[in-house]
Amino acid sequence: MSMETEGERLAELAKRRGYFFGASGAYGGAAGFYTFGPQGASLKSNVEDAWRDRFTVQEGNFEIEAPTIMPEPVFEASGHLDGFDDMLVECPECGESHRADHLIEDATAIEEAETLPIPEVEALIADHELQCPTCGAHLAGESVDDFNLMFETNIGPGSSTPGYLRPETAQGIFVEFPRIKEYARNSLPFGATQIGRAYRNEISPRKSIVRTREFTQAELEQFVDPERDEPALESVADVAVTLYPAAEQEADDGDYVETTVGAAVEEGIIGDAWIGYFLGIAQEWYERIGVDMDRFRFRQHLAGERAHYAADCWDAESEVDGDWIEIAGFAYRGDYDLSKHSEYSDDEFTIFRQFDEPKTVETAVVEPDMSVLGPEFGGAAGDVKSALEALAERDPDAFEGKTVTVEVDGETHEVDVDVANFRVETQTVSGEHITPHVIEPSFGVDRTVYTLLAHAYEEDDVGDETRTYLSLSPDVAPTDVGVFPLVSNVERLVERAEGLVDDLRESGFSVVYDDSGSIGRRYRRQDEVGTPFCVTVDRDGLEGDGPDTVTIRERDTARQVRVPVDDLVAELRAVERGGQPFDDLVDRYDLVESGTDA
Template identity: 65%
Template sequence: MSELETVAELAKRRGFFFQTAESYGGVGGFFTYGPQGSALKRNVEDRWRDRFVTRAGNMEVSAPDVMPEPVFEASGHLDGFDDMIVECPECDASHRADHLVEDNSEYEDAEALGIERVADLLGELDIACPDCCTPLAGESVEEFNLMFGTDIGPGSSQPGYLRPETAQGIFTEFPRLKEYARGQLPFGVAQIGDAYRNEIAPRRGLIRVRAFTQAELEQFIDPAEDEPDIESVADVELPLYSATAQEGDGKQETYTVREAVEEGVIESEWIAYYLGLARDWYDAIGIDMDRFRYRQHKAGERAHYAADCWDAETELDGEWVEVTGFAYRSDYDLTNHAEATGDTFTVFKQYDEPKTVERPSVDPDMATLGPEFGGQAGAVADALDALAAAGPDAFDGETVAVEVDGESVEVDADVANFEVETVTEAGEHITPHVVEPSFGIGRLFYSVLVHSYETDEVDGEERTYLSLPAELAPTFACVVPLVSNEPAIVEQAERAREQLREAGLAVAYDESGAIGRRYRRQDEIGTPVCVTVDHETIEKEPTSVTVRDRDTTAQARIPVEELQECLLALRAGTDFADLLERDTVTPL
């Protein structure tokens, strides 16, 4: 089996994830997280929240999964959130055209080639339908919008969509959120929630699905003044695969954050800052840094809103998979929502001292414009106002030319009533720019599982275990009575279980089968330690139990009165070998 197939089999058998509604035949692109998976996923989310919300001093919101159609008109998703689809003329199956090209060629990012070139490649590469083997040469490649549509309310209801990203739930609320930030830039707003994309061809387990969890941070900044704390991450080493390297025979190279900024490999200091901050976070949650890189988007593959974008990618089964996108969204979203709603998506930036400025303005004579231009008079007045701000020299002549509905019209200069006023300003309204790290929790979850999957040999038998970081493990400890038919041992084991749970530890209890098999079951779900209650526990003083380390299988006897303290230290990151240095701990 492939690496992903092996992990998928373990995940289903041990309760990490499995296809939704299998009794009904399942639905492509939808997965249910089981008991172990839900706990692991929640722990990944908690670690993200700790790093990017709590310790970063950012706000967190929770917006609805459904939003009205005008939101996505303004955001550009109705027109620009598309993938390439080709339909088989024989079996009517739909396929992602660029993925077919990638699967049958050396192209790593066929989406960047454009629809026409991808359509040509279907023929040049003799690509056939994966389902029925019918050649796809000459078949039309079309754009397919990925959003799930729905209706809001009964009857003549309002059209809406399941959100394809959580970000719009933050942008639409900016006029209120800026008040919570007291109008002071920079500030960040985060959200962890589900998003939905009607993928053409879901595949490869949790890698391409139709319902998934995102953890997104929108960092609102003044691009003219706000700078990130680059020094705090300056020496973090980044494995970078730039757009320039991808175009030629270049390769991935390692730069420190400082070097990447100084040499212009990463243009935005904010993007560089978050790449550095996130790199250490990935390492902490168990991503194998030998199977990790940052890849810059080429111009043809950037999202419609992104001025620059880098992906964090992990290697899974020999292929690179995006787990996070770091995008510089400029003022695209806030400007579009302001134009669509008329609301104020700006912040007031106060000057250190008031400034005296000259401000050109017009006061059109509507009594003249009305009869001359009729229904267009208002548009002509607006065009004059815009021209006064953008090109005041245009009013130097006897007439002024403006464009209305694609046509040029002339207005007498004296009708425009142009003048330049001298005003004193205390500040100005600016539209913030946005830097967005967007994390795919499901893909990170999958990467952690795959990268932590290990096999070794114990007592002549092959052993499978997940080397999950202690803080991430779904179950931190399992209490096992050596035998289940002696009440004193069982009672002591149950007491230990309850005491550890009271301390806030996720603790399982297992008294079924041979002790070795119980250890193996816990190893396979990544439980860091097993606590064994045996005859020595109830027969000797001081009372002690055996604690076994998952990764090394090393064991030690620990006094019961110190058990809680020792396990809390292990969960906080203390190495098991360091625990053995305690005077009261006896290695076995």
């Protein structure tokens, strides 16, 4: 085994074989941007399809596609605008970065230091002789850098309508909640999904496609009634998972907890049943698409690591080169997002929930006689009315007497109770508006692709040389099958092979035809890009007594079986899509001896 890392081997193969490579290379490149080549684009698309099938279709959820650019108020509401506009100053002594605006707010009477221009912030640091909170070194003279992790743009001409490239796909779902809930016929629970690009102007993109400035997320926002809705936990209760709970991470001898989803929820290791449910189906999904489950875990966020709104949060992590990569996050976000958008926008982000039994409530109401209030209070009449309504709700007893007193703009006004038209009404209330809670499984598609490639990378020693192959799952492999004539100088073999290519493509397979060089070379090419099966047309198959046959070769073991041409599509379909093991073909058909072992 060579000294280079998995990541380095992978990067080399990815460039050479068209999986992914740094983008815009002809112009020197741009850090943090990658192009997926023909193989990579196909693999990624297959991963997205597999995700869509599991998390949208199988769950009965709704997929949407929102814009990648949204106007500024969206991000004011979501909190991203504040969270991204950090002014950082780095300590010259200890290297620690600190929020410059916070330092100033702590040391002065200034409250919104964040809004100050940078030169002024630098001046304030010098004037007040601010020191590094970590080591006490003086920060005067250090430059203050503005870190805005969102890409900003202008919507339309001019700069009057600022917009931002979304830093996560989630906001697209939250913002459109009022529409989506109509589509869901105003009933909880329901889930909305989105697969799309998100953008973060990372300070320092790293590690190949693991941390980029433009990436693809697959997110599910599960909207639930926190008091009534429960997940179908029993369907995943027996799923075995490797958990790394916060308590174990903090313990000196902390270890993984090997358990089942059901037990973990039961024992409170997983704090919420919905989170448990999604960990369960995610576990099964990752396994199906080819993540090595010996290099996979669910890690709970530490208390300090969680976003302030998240009650419980787990990450799915995969191991590559000894590092754990976050490939998905599962957060219980409560009503945080919808409440914020309710507050900031003109729409209601609530669902009407009917009571089991209609309730009878007594409500204090006022219906002021405006024909009296108008002449009496003039321009203030409207405010007086509002004040009366507010008072009735707050303190019905205030209307006990003959007159009632309200205060408007510091002036006291007295109104006859009769004019206010106060009364207590008995109303039947059949339900209430609630803000749904949100459970958010959020998947990083690029990181998943990276994990699949890293975990699929295999090397076999064959004689003196090394056979490299990607043991990709047939579910996601870019090419389903390679088709070759055993030799290219026999016309019959070429024609039959080309005919099979057409047949297989018509049957929905992604097929590569290759007749160049030796057969071994062609097998190796397909091995290296992870094509699970190769079909070879040879003379023996056309000259036998019985029906014509071809061979099917399995990538990982290089075993071959000879199957009748007429059964080829059906057999390939079974091993490609149906999850039927190749062993089954080996049992039923003749094994073909090959010249060398593999």
